[in-house]
Amino acid sequence: xxxxxxxxxxxxxxxxxxxxxxxxxxxxxxxxxxxxxxxxxxxxxxxxxxxxxxxxxxxxxxxxxxxxxxxxxxxxxxxxxxxxxxxxxxxxxxxxxxxxxxxxxxxxxxxxxxxxxxxxxxxxxxxxxxxxxxxxxxxxxxxxxxxxxxxxxxxxxxxxxxxxxxxxxxxxxxxxxxxxxxxxxxxxxxxxxxxxxxxxxxxxxxxxxxxxxxxxxxxxxxxxxxxxxxxxxxxxxxxxxxxxxxx
Amino acid sequence: xxxxxxxxxxxxxxxxxxxxxxxxxxxxxxxxxxxxxxxxxxxxxxxxxxxxxxxxxxxxxxxxxxxxxxxxxxxxxxxxxxxxxxxxxxxxxxxxxxxxxxxxxxxxxxxxxxxxxxxxxxxxxxxxxxxxxxxxxxxxxxxxxxxxxxxxxxxxxxxxxxxxxxxxxxxxxxxxxxxxxxxxxxxxxxxxxxxxxxxxxxxxxxxxxxxxxxxxxxxxxxxxxxxxxxxxxxxxxxxxxxxxxxxxxxxxxxxxxxxxxxxxxx
Numbered sequence: 258x259x260x261x262x263x264x265x266x267x268x269x270x271x272x273x274x275x276x277x278x279x280x281x282x283x284x285x286x287x288x289x290x291x292x293x294x295x296x297x298x299x300x301x302x303x304x305x306x307x308x309x310x311x312x313x314x315x316x317x318x319x320x321x322x323x324x325x326x327x328x329x330x331x332x333x334x335x336x337x338x339x340x341x342x343x344x345x346x347x348x349x350x351x352x353x354x355x356x357x358x359x360x361x362x363x364x365x366x367x368x369x370x371x372x373x374x375x376x377x378x379x380x381x382x383x384x385x386x387x388x389x390x391x392x393x394x395x396x397x398x399x400x401x402x403x404x405x406x407x408x409x410x411x412x413x414x415x416x417x418x419x420x421x422x423x424x425x426x427x428x429x430x431x432x433x434x435x436x437x438x439x440x441x442x443x444x445x446x447x448x449x450x451x452x453x454x455x456x457x458x459x460x461x462x463x464x465x466x467x468x469x470x471x472x473x474x475x476x477x478x479x480x481x482x483x484x485x486x487x488x489x490x491x492x493x494x495x496x497x498x499x500x501x502x503x504x
Numbered sequence: 505x506x507x508x509x510x511x512x513x514x515x516x517x518x519x520x521x522x523x524x525x526x527x528x529x530x531x532x533x534x535x536x537x538x539x540x541x542x543x544x545x546x547x548x549x550x551x552x553x554x555x556x557x558x559x560x561x562x563x564x565x566x567x568x569x570x571x572x573x574x575x576x577x578x579x580x581x582x583x584x585x586x587x588x589x590x591x592x593x594x595x596x597x598x599x600x601x602x603x604x605x606x607x608x609x610x611x612x613x614x615x616x617x618x619x620x621x622x623x624x625x626x627x628x629x630x631x632x633x634x635x636x637x638x639x640x641x642x643x644x645x646x647x648x649x650x651x652x653x654x655x656x657x658x659x660x661x662x663x664x665x666x667x668x669x670x671x672x673x674x675x676x677x678x679x680x681x682x683x684x685x686x687x688x689x690x691x692x693x694x695x696x697x698x699x700x701x702x703x704x705x706x707x708x709x710x711x712x713x714x715x716x717x718x719x720x721x722x723x724x725x726x727x728x729x730x731x732x733x734x735x736x737x738x739x740x741x742x743x744x745x746x747x748x749x750x751x752x753x754x755x756x757x758x759x760x761x762x763x764x765x766x767x768x769x770x
Contacts, residue, residue, distance in 0.1 A: 348721065
């Protein structure tokens with residue numbers, strides 16, 4: 258059974274102007290998939306449809322559950338969504354309080370939630386952030402803490418919107434290593450194609466709300482013609498080297 | 505640092521104070537809420553000329569400041585915006601009530617002056633009590649206390665979210681103010697011609713940000729009530745604290761401490 262499934266999904270913010278058009282794809286359990294596309298391609302909309310923040314025409318399923326108002330709580334327990342801006346993600350005073358917010362909403366006692374948060378912090382090497390105030394930590398730390406708040410809910414799948422945006426090279430590498438170390442199903446939307454290459458085995462390319470390509474990351478991210486036709490460029494690690502798979 | 509950043513820092517200072525550990529901080533939030541209301545009710549119940557009765561009530565905040573390790577200077581710093589309003593409440597009394605009550609060293613003290621000072625003292629003491637409660641409790645625990653007193657969850661969530669969104673709006677305002685001043689060098693504030701668009705943009709940006717935050721909460725299982733609703737129950741120490749506090753307030757309210765102390769020396 259697929260972890261995330263889109264079946265003939267169409268979505269419009271304004272009537273007559275569909276952002277996604279009859280989109281069909283699936284992400285299997287344990288897969289790490291990159292979602293790429295130019296600005297306005299529909300990546301963020303796809304991300305929001307998965308946990309039911311938006312309603313679409315067509316069918317979105319998470320672990321076999323049809324996403325809808327009635328199933329939103331169940332779906333959101335299975336899928337954690339790391340937003341692009343950690344300031345939008347974190348709203349409690351300290352990192353620990355933010356981390357236990359989700360687990361306690363799902364019925365854990367405070368002690369259980371704290372134990373879980375401590376374990377995740379230790380796994381991510383962030384224990385020193387535990388009692389820090391959210392607004393007094395650096396951008397990189399905040400990004401890692403935002404990811405930690407989602408992992409504390411122990412989701413089966415994690416979707417991430419631009420996880421490496423505005424990070425310095427060191428913090429970017431830390432986030433990449435962290436993503437690589439996680440075994441959950443992952444769907445990562447990003448313009449950082451080198452990061453996608455590092456973390457994802459498969460890539461879905463969206464263009465104008467439709468599926469432009471779907472296949473192994475190595476193949477799609479080497480295809481200069483395909484990328485340029487969809488307002489993208491080769492990853493830096495491939496630029497200047499073989500841009501054509503046949504070469 | 506602009507004024508908005510300063511305001512954000514001050515908000516976080518309250519969180520810092522509330523996260524300290526002291527016998528006062530450890531008391532159940534509902535108990536602190538109730539005794540604070542009780543104290544304020546006792547303070548405002550004094551007669552309008554009973555300044556000698558009101559002043560000894562300052563003993564209780566003084567003890568609580570010491571017990572909670574809360575700096576008095578921080579209290580007055582935080583109250584600097586509310587204090588002028590409190591002090592202005594009775595400022596016209598001396599003009600209306602000119603009856604001479606007592607003479608101190610030959611200087612007549614009118615009922616108006618006395619009632620003005622009494623009102624001011626009541627206001628300052630009430631603000632201090634509210635500050636001590638906030639500084640030793642924190643917004644989350646306070647909301648937990650309100651829920652344990654069966655205040656409707658919608659009202660409590662609204663209070664908590666309003667508090668959270670104050671910092672969201674302040675952050676947006678800070679960014680916009682910086683952006684404005686970078687392109688309007690030499691201007692002291694925001695020019696009146698820009699107020700409309702500035703406030704409109706602030707509202708739109710704050711709504712966007714608030715919407716994102718709310719989504720983040722929903723994604724983590726928020727369904728209208730914060731988890732703290734099932735917080736701990738009040739224990740023996742909390743009850744003991746409430747009893748001692750109430751007794752102290754009642755003694756200071758009904759025993760005229762000024763006369764008692766004066767009687768010892770006269």
